[in-house]
Amino acid sequence: MAYDSFSILKSSAVPLPIENVDTDQIIPARFLKATERKGFGDNLFRDWRYDKNDQPKADFVLNNPTYQGKILVGGKNFGSGSSREHAAWAIYDYGFRCVVSSFFADIFRGNAINVGILPVQVSPEFLHQIFEAIEKDPKAELEVNLEEQRISIVSTGASESFDINGYKKHNLLNGFDDIDYLQAMKDEIVSFASNR
Amino acid sequence: MSNSPSTLFDKVWDSHVVRKIEDGPDVFFIDRHFIHEVTSPVAFLGLETRGIGVLFPERTFATADHNTPTINQHLPVEDPLSANQLLQLEKNTSKYGISHWGLGNPKNGIVHVVGPENGITLPGMTIVCGDSHTSTHGAFGAIAFGIGTSEVEMVLSSQCIMQPKPKKMIINVNGTLGKGVTPKDVALYIISKLTTSGATGYFVEYAGDVFRNMSMEGRMTVCNLSIEMGARGGMIAPDQTTFDYIEGRELAPKGADWDKQLAYWKTLKTDEGASFDQVINFNASDIEPMITYGTNPGMGMGISKHIPKATDVEGGVATYEKSLDYMGFAEDDAMIGKKVDYVFIGSCTNGRIEDFRAFASIVKGRKKADHVTAWVVPGSHIVEKQIKDEGIFDILTEAGFELRQPGCSACLAMNDDKIPAGKYAVSTSNRNFEGRQGPGSRTLLASPLVAAAAAVTGVVTDPREFL
Numbered sequence: 075m076a077y078d079s080f081s082i083l084k085s086s087a088v089p090l091p092i093e094n095v096d097t098d099q100i101i102p103a104r105f106l107k108a109t110e111r112k113g114f115g116d117n118l119f120r121d122w123r124y125d126k127n128d129q130p131k132a133d134f135v136l137n138n139p140t141y142q143g144k145i146l147v148g149g150k151n152f153g154s155g156s157s158r159e160h161a162a163w164a165i166y167d168y169g170f171r172c173v174v175s176s177f178f179a180d181i182f183r184g185n186a187i188n189v190g191i192l193p194v195q196v197s198p199e200f201l202h203q204i205f206e207a208i209e210k211d212p213k214a215e216l217e218v219n220l221e222e223q224r225i226s227i228v229s230t231g232a233s234e235s236f237d238i239n240g241y242k243k244h245n246l247l248n249g250f251d252d253i254d255y256l257q258a259m260k261d262e263i264v265s266f267a268s269n270r
Numbered sequence: 271m272s273n274s275p276s277t278l279f280d281k282v283w284d285s286h287v288v289r290k291i292e293d294g295p296d297v298f299f300i301d302r303h304f305i306h307e308v309t310s311p312v313a314f315l316g317l318e319t320r321g322i323g324v325l326f327p328e329r330t331f332a333t334a335d336h337n338t339p340t341i342n343q344h345l346p347v348e349d350p351l352s353a354n355q356l357l358q359l360e361k362n363t364s365k366y367g368i369s370h371w372g373l374g375n376p377k378n379g380i381v382h383v384v385g386p387e388n389g390i391t392l393p394g395m396t397i398v399c400g401d402s403h404t405s406t407h408g409a410f411g412a413i414a415f416g417i418g419t420s421e422v423e424m425v426l427s428s429q430c431i432m433q434p435k436p437k438k439m440i441i442n443v444n445g446t447l448g449k450g451v452t453p454k455d456v457a458l459y460i461i462s463k464l465t466t467s468g469a470t471g472y473f474v475e476y477a478g479d480v481f482r483n484m485s486m487e488g489r490m491t492v493c494n495l496s497i498e499m500g501a502r503g504g505m506i507a508p509d510q511t512t513f514d515y516i517e518g519r520e521l522a523p524k525g526a527d528w529d530k531q532l533a534y535w536k537t538l539k540t541d542e543g544a545s546f547d548q549v550i551n552f553n554a555s556d557i558e559p560m561i562t563y564g565t566n567p568g569m570g571m572g573i574s575k576h577i578p579k580a581t582d583v584e585g586g587v588a589t590y591e592k593s594l595d596y597m598g599f600a601e602d603d604a605m606i607g608k609k610v611d612y613v614f615i616g617s618c619t620n621g622r623i624e625d626f627r628a629f630a631s632i633v634k635g636r637k638k639a640d641h642v643t644a645w646v647v648p649g650s651h652i653v654e655k656q657i658k659d660e661g662i663f664d665i666l667t668e669a670g671f672e673l674r675q676p677g678c679s680a681c682l683a684m685n686d687d688k689i690p691a692g693k694y695a696v697s698t699s700n701r702n703f704e705g706r707q708g709p710g711s712r713t714l715l716a717s718p719l720v721a722a723a724a725a726v727t728g729v730v731t732d733p734r735e736f737l
Contacts, residue, residue, distance in 0.1 A: 093589040094466055094566050098703040103682040107337065107351035109311035109358045121705045126691065149589065151467040154500065154566070155703060156682075157402040158309065159418035180436075180470055180502050181402060185418035239434065241294025252420070256428035257322065259289065259297065263428055266288045266299055267326065 077190025079249035083172055083218045084228070086143035088135055089208045095148050096155035097182060101164045103156075114160055115167030136168075140212045147204055147216075148175045152193075153182025162189045172218050174225065176201040187242050188251065194218060194225050200234045203227060220247060275541035278507050279438055279473050282413045282538065286396045288430060295432040301395040303330040303425045304381045305368070307337055307355040308684070309400030313423035314362040324366040324426045331390055332363045332370040335380045336401075337684045340647050340674035343373050352685065366426075379650020379676040382406035382618035386490065387652050389519030393508040393535040398425060403618045403700060405496040408505035409489035410512055411538045413473070415503040436502050437471055437547040440540075442478040445554035450734040452628065453488035454620060454698065454717035456480060457495040458560035458570045460552065465584055466568035470500030472548065475540060480554050481506050486515040487624035494619045495700055498567040507539040559733055561605050562702050562715040565593040569702070573720060573732050577603045596704055597712050598692075605714075605730045612695035613644040613725040614707070615718055616674075617681040620698035621649025623656040625718040630662045632722035632736045638670035639728030645687055646671050647679040669726070683708045696724040 105117040122134050130137040146165065152175035153161065162185040165173065171191060176198045178186075186193045196204070207214040207227045215228040220243060226233035238246075245251060256263070276284075289297040305313075310332070317323065324330070337352045347353040356373065363370035371377040377384060382403055385391045393411035398404060402416035421431045441460060461468075474496055481489060489506050496504030513532060516522045523531045558572040571578070579601045580590040594600060599608075615621075615629050626648065638644055646666060648654040654676060657663050663673055680687040681699035683706070689695045691710025698721050702713035716724075719733035 091588075092592065093586050096566065096701075096703045098682075098701065098706050102705055102709070103336075103684045104709075106308050106684065107349075107355055109355055110315060111312045121709055126709065149586065151470070151500070154466055155402065155497075155701060157400060157416035157418055159312075159400075159420060162418070177467060177470070179467070179500060181416055181418060181497075184433075185420065188418060188420035239294050241291050241432075252432045253316070253320065253322075253424055253427060255432070256297070256424055256430055257320075260325070260428060263288055263297075263299070263325070263430055267429060270299075270301075 077249060080171065080190065080192055080220055080246045082220070083144060084215055085145050086213050087145035087147050087174070087204070087208060087216050088141045088143055089205055090135055090146060090148045091205050093149035094151045094154055097153055097158050097161035098155055100153070100161035101158065106158060106160050111163055113167070114164035115169070118164040118168045144170055145172045145174060145216050145218065146170045147201070147208070148173060150175065150177045150198070152178050154179040157181045157185070159185045159189065162186045162191055166191055174201070174204065174216070187246065190246070192218065192220060192246060194236045196225060196234050196236060200232070203230070203232055275544040277438055277540045277544045277546065278411060278475055278505060278538055279413065280544070282394055282396065283435055295434045297430050298433045299396065299430055300398050300425050301329065302390060302397045304385055304397070304399035304404070305330060305332045305422060306381050306399070306401065307334050307359040309419050310362065310422055311355060311358045312419050313426060314358070316423040317427060322427045324368065326429050327367040329429060330368045330426065331385065332359055332368055333378055333381050333384055334359055334372045336678045336682065338373055338677040339685050340645070340677050340679045340687055343675045376651050379652065380618045380621055380678055382490070382494065383621055383649030383653065386410065386486070387519065387650060389516055389522030392516065392522070392531070393512060394538050398431065402497045403494050405501070405503040406490050406494040406618055408493040408496065408503050409486060410516070411505055411508035411535070413503060413505065416497065436473040438475070439469055439472040439501070439548040439550065440475045440477055440546045441550045441552070443476070443480040443552045443554055444478040445480070447480060447554045447557060450559050450719055450737050451557050452717040452719060453484055453491040455557055455560040457492045458562065458567065458715060459557045461495060461499045461567050462560070462570040463552070464499040464568070466498060466566045467500040469496070472501050474501045474504035476504055476506050477540070482509065485624055486511060487622040490622065491619055495567070498700060508535050559717060559720055561720060561730060563597065563599055563605055565596055565702055565704050567700065567702060567715060569593065570715065573605060573730070577601055577605070606732060608730045609694065610642060610696050610724045610729055611693040612689050613642055613721050614647070614680040614695055614697040614699060615721050616645065616647030616649065616679055617699040618649065618678070619700040620718050621647065621653065623653050625698065626653070626657050626662050627660070628718040629722045630665045632719060632733060633669040633671065633726055634665045636669055636726040638725055642725055642728050644671050644725050645674060645680055647674045648676050650676050680707050682706060683711070689713070696721050696730065
């Protein structure tokens, strides 16, 4: 088991209404030099979060104590660019368990699920509603129900369903990962390879 | 298999599916796996933790590139963290019997340059690497794409990953390219039209006159940039150009094996009447030398144009304004004449011999502008040797350029090759994200010709003036 299982997450959220947030922003390349998976959360959004003297930038949302929670809400095309899984590790290590956006880059979406973060893709309209709800009340809670594949804004009751394939859903609900699955079918793979 | 017409992508994908999971991904077999020092250590650690091994070590190939210095490679690497990553790669590959072309090895270089040039990349293969520009290898008619570190661990331990089959897009570019318009410009043009997310969820096939007439180096440049419009990868059907490139390379098939594989490779094309989820057509004559003005590769335009207004581009105004603000540009600015501080030629996008030939064609007989710092970084030792053998080295030296040693270098600035904050770099690499080439750096993506024109004039210059 590679991560904590995921079922229902009810939490306030951190808004980042910027489009095309690429993985170089999530974790710049100079912080990819570790050989173990730890401590990446400290450098999450490093260059948006800290100035060149390593002082926190007051206008960046992670430095604003008003906004807290286990859900990160980003603009369209979240996680584009480099395939670095370190981006997902940094988000997880910081304490987020779910990222909401109206569109995710492919590799990031896969990496997120593989490390136990649920990427929830909503319509642009619903994303707008979420940003509005948080603007009105920074403590506004979202509820993400994986079993029912539904995300709600608790204060308004507005909700929307989201997609995830049955296999990945089962994995996340149970904390299983792909390596467990692949190890269990090794003979089939070896036989496939020998016939190539 | 059915007799209905199928695409190149279908043919390669379907023949690699070990198991289909209902309402889930395909268990997808990987022929060849490249690893490097940055995205592999945690995967090896995962194997240790789980107590599992490497299933087919002969299918994985390691090279050190992301985090290596481009000068004095014979000396110990100074940065202890970088040195440790290189050491871990050496230890891990040695422990599991994986081939390793580390620093100092004559075959060392950028993973997406050395794979093809040594004959590891072949048509019809599935190829992955913990690097999004693995799409490069699609130039050979392979399905090649970038993966995360969890997937690196999957490939090491089971030679498979779990992937839902992407949708299919074909991009046709027909006609003849104008003077000074290179494969890089074709790719930047397509990305500017599709935006940085326009092909997300798709695997692209590039077809039409322009790609047919392109060299393998050019095809690699185009396929390399597929990820920059969100596509998982892009591929081009193999043809005589492909076969001629591969034949005789060190690890390419030989003798009877060559004949057998060649016969198979010739079947790798999209059948007439095969369908795609999306078909996109462009005219070659609409493309001019390109340059980017913003902070993602979709923010590009013809070099003679002016920066678009926020209201004329897709996406949010706030994001667009943030981007121009970072770059220190304004709507309606001309790019021609903007001052350039740095020029970088190299990377897995434009670090092959053809790129240095193009660069040299403009700098020959001219001098580097005094205020420009130029980093000329070959993609591999083999490219470095070609540069010397072909006399390009002498042209560069006479024009005031120094040749560095191979590696990813300033493309992602993990090593010391960092563009300082606020400075402008014309770069032949693949990403102009904020801080990509160093904290606060400002990147203008362009072709080797545009880079050369900027290097000798010190400002953004239309390379057609020199051709």
